[in-house]
Amino acid sequence: MSDELLAGADLGSEVYDERSIEVLEGLEGVRKRPAMYIGSTDSHGLHHLVYEVVDNSVDEAMAGHCKNINVTLLSDGSVEVSDDGRGIPVKPHPVHKVPAVELAMTRLHAGGKFKKDAYKVSGGLHGVGVSVVNALSTWLEVRVQRDGHIHHQRYERGRPVTPVTVKGDIPSDRTGTTVTFLPDPTIFSMVEFNFEVLSHRLRELAFLNRGIRMSIQREGEGGQREEFHYEGGIVSFISYIDRSRKPLHQPPIYLQGEKDNICIEAAMEWTDGYNENIFSYVNNISTTEGGTHLSGLKAALTRTFNDHSRSANLLKKEVQLQGEDLREGLTCVLSVKVPEPQFEGQTKTKLGNSEVKGIVENLINEKLREYLEEHPREAEKILSKAVQALQAREAARKARELTRRKGLLDGAGLPGKLADCQSKDPTISELYIVEGDSAGGSAKQGRDRGYQAILPLRGKILNVEKSRLDKVLGNTEIRALIMALGAGIGDEFDLSCLRYHKIILMTDADVDGAHIRTLLLTFFYRFMAELITDGKLFIAQPPLYRVKKAKQEYYCFTDRRKDELVKELSPGAIVQRYKGLGEMNPGQLWETTMDPQSRTLLKVTMEDAIAADEVFTVLMGDEVQPRKEFIEAHAKEVTELDI
Numbered sequence: 001m002s003d004e005l006l007a008g009a010d011l012g013s014e015v016y017d018e019r020s021i022e023v024l025e026g027l028e029g030v031r032k033r034p035a036m037y038i039g040s041t042d043s044h045g046l047h048h049l050v051y052e053v054v055d056n057s058v059d060e061a062m063a064g065h066c067k068n069i070n071v072t073l074l075s076d077g078s079v080e081v082s083d084d085g086r087g088i089p090v091k092p093h094p095v096h097k098v099p100a101v102e103l104a105m106t107r108l109h110a111g112g113k114f115k116k117d118a119y120k121v122s123g124g125l126h127g128v129g130v131s132v133v134n135a136l137s138t139w140l141e142v143r144v145q146r147d148g149h150i151h152h153q154r155y156e157r158g159r160p161v162t163p164v165t166v167k168g169d170i171p172s173d174r175t176g177t178t179v180t181f182l183p184d185p186t187i188f189s190m191v192e193f194n195f196e197v198l199s200h201r202l203r204e205l206a207f208l209n210r211g212i213r214m215s216i217q218r219e220g221e222g223g224q225r226e227e228f229h230y231e232g233g234i235v236s237f238i239s240y241i242d243r244s245r246k247p248l249h250q251p252p253i254y255l256q257g258e259k260d261n262i263c264i265e266a267a268m269e270w271t272d273g274y275n276e277n278i279f280s281y282v283n284n285i286s287t288t289e290g291g292t293h294l295s296g297l298k299a300a301l302t303r304t305f306n307d308h309s310r311s312a313n314l315l316k317k318e319v320q321l322q323g324e325d326l327r328e329g330l331t332c333v334l335s336v337k338v339p340e341p342q343f344e345g346q347t348k349t350k351l352g353n354s355e356v357k358g359i360v361e362n363l364i365n366e367k368l369r370e371y372l373e374e375h376p377r378e379a380e381k382i383l384s385k386a387v388q389a390l391q392a393r394e395a396a397r398k399a400r401e402l403t404r405r406k407g408l409l410d411g412a413g414l415p416g417k418l419a420d421c422q423s424k425d426p427t428i429s430e431l432y433i434v435e436g437d438s439a440g441g442s443a444k445q446g447r448d449r450g451y452q453a454i455l456p457l458r459g460k461i462l463n464v465e466k467s468r469l470d471k472v473l474g475n476t477e478i479r480a481l482i483m484a485l486g487a488g489i490g491d492e493f494d495l496s497c498l499r500y501h502k503i504i505l506m507t508d509a510d511v512d513g514a515h516i517r518t519l520l521l522t523f524f525y526r527f528m529a530e531l532i533t534d535g536k537l538f539i540a541q542p543p544l545y546r547v548k549k550a551k552q553e554y555y556c557f558t559d560r561r562k563d564e565l566v567k568e569l570s571p572g573a574i575v576q577r578y579k580g581l582g583e584m585n586p587g588q589l590w591e592t593t594m595d596p597q598s599r600t601l602l603k604v605t606m607e608d609a610i611a612a613d614e615v616f617t618v619l620m621g622d623e624v625q626p627r628k629e630f631i632e633a634h635a636k637e638v639t640e641l642d643i
């Protein structure tokens with residue numbers, strides 16, 4: 001909620017009548033082009049509505065006025081977000097003569113224009129405000145507790161259908177805001193909220209904003225419930241991320257400071273692993289494409305460790321550690337709060353503000369130097385790990401040269417198992433990565449060979465969490481994959497050489513399929529992340545069931561649809577469950593999963609890939625307890641998949 005809106009600072013002298021017409025036109029515009037405001041009208045856009053509302057409560061909490069934020073999924077499909085903040089003001093606005101809360105709920109404001117001194121710490125990826133949520137909801141109700149009363153107003157498709165009404169009296173010290181809304185099914189392609197998706201985001205917000213208590217529950221008996229509250233903030237976040245890893249030192253390093261209105265917090269921990277896990281945030285938004293804050297942090301790390309190793313005589317003079325050596329095994333959370341962030345990049349998750357780099361770099365230089373001087377044992381452990389990484393990098397370079405000579409990295413050769421397409425135009429070419437030879441066979445026969453290539457993978461690919469690049473390059477399945485794509489790997493990955501602009505993972509709908517998909521996602525995340533940020537990686541959606549009655553055939557992609565259909569058709573409906581892709585004949589596979597006219601492809605996001613990577617760390621990690629917890633938490637899904 002923008003302060004400017006509530007204070008009415010920039011509203012001039014327009015009268016309410018004129019403004020109210022603009023308001024309605026504005027909300028109509030949101031309904032006509034929702035994607036312009038919330039990115040998309042699929043599952044992402046749907047969940048974004050909740051984030052938008054929660055962000056307002058987080059702002060209230062960050063301003064020091066609220067401790068608890070609760071999200072409830074109600075059984076009618078609506079969602080409720082409530083907080084114990086000051087409550088949105090309800091007094092009539094001096095200029096508009098309508099309650100401030102009504103203005104906040106109905107007036108579209110230019111996103112991101114905030115007062116400079118009191119910057120918004122959250123604000124949502126698109127920062128569009130709660131009026132957009134209102135416009136995209138069949139109905140929305142707001143309940144404000146303040147000044148000894150409960151105030152209430154209801155809207156439908158963004159328009160008020162009641163005045164702000166006092167519904168009852170309360171003790172005058174009780175305050176808070178509750179927003180409940182039902183997403184409009186004529187706008188969204190799906191309207192079911194996913195508990196896991198929402199709780200993942202709430203946990204993240206609780207880590208990023210120390211002290212806030214966040215909870216989420218599903219209404220009804222025995223419904224799920226989660227609560228997140230971390231007094232340790234991002235230090236607790238690091239311990240959570242590394243729960244299945246072995247740290248080289250403890251506690252994590254915590255650095256913090258502020259300059260020119262920019263607040264910087266970083267927590268770091270080195271583990272015995274080989275991967276780099278840096279999660280960066282700007283105003284609580286995950287910057288998966290990085291940006292100036294991340295560049296500043298990386299520059300400071302490299303500089304400070306090299307300087308320290310010289311001044312403390314820990315390394316020979318001629319040894320120069322590279323950034324990647326120092327970041328091997330590093331888990332880091334960087335959270336900055338910037339008054340006027342500029343987001344750039346394919347997915348608008350890259351910070352562009354140039355002034356931020358120097359500020360972050362100087363602060364981390366200074367604070368990290370102090371830390372290293374005061375913690376010589378930790379400094380030595382981290383440096384010795386970096387030296388090992390440097391030696392391994394040399395070995396990997398040799399392995400890479402060897403494989404390059406064999407034509408693996410420069411696109412000279414193609415793997416024997418690849419059934420390539422006829423087209424040489426990457427923009428229209430697709431590569432299906434298919435699990436197993438039998439499904440590969442069906443896919444080869446069913447495809448349109450003009451532009452669809454098939455690469456069958458046999459068995460499991462390597463778990464890249466526990467291997468350095470040299471070992472990864474030794475894996476046959478991975479080599480075939482790299483060769484088929486033709487764009488290299490790691491630092492040398494070059495998107496412009498990519499032979500297909502759609503890479504589609506097609507695996508069975510069972511545990512093994514999920515396992516292989518997770519491995520592949522982890523691999524792409526670790527070694528070809530650009531494929532994901534550039535939106536070129538997809539997951540195919542094969543049907544789970546075929547329902548047949550007399551001569552009519554239907555394919556169902558969810559259990560719910562199957563149950564509905566069986567109800568509609570019965571009696572006489574025959575249900576076949578597809579255990580694997582191989583059970584479909586080539587014609588069926590084409591029709592349901594490969595034909596661009598009828599198939600559904602899910603585009604893989606960075607969040608998906610990070611989640612896959614996390615699953616792997618937990619399942620394959622050294623620590624037993626997190627693995628046990630993970631399996632227990634997901635046991636239900638696993639048995640459902642397993643039948």
Ligand code: 0RA
Nearest residue numbers: 001056057060085086087088089177
């Ligand atoms: C501006 C001023 C005041 C409260 C809020 C914003 C506010 C907005 C939201 C949105 C969700 N929860 C919220 N809680 C508070 C109050 C100013 C005052 O009381 O003096």
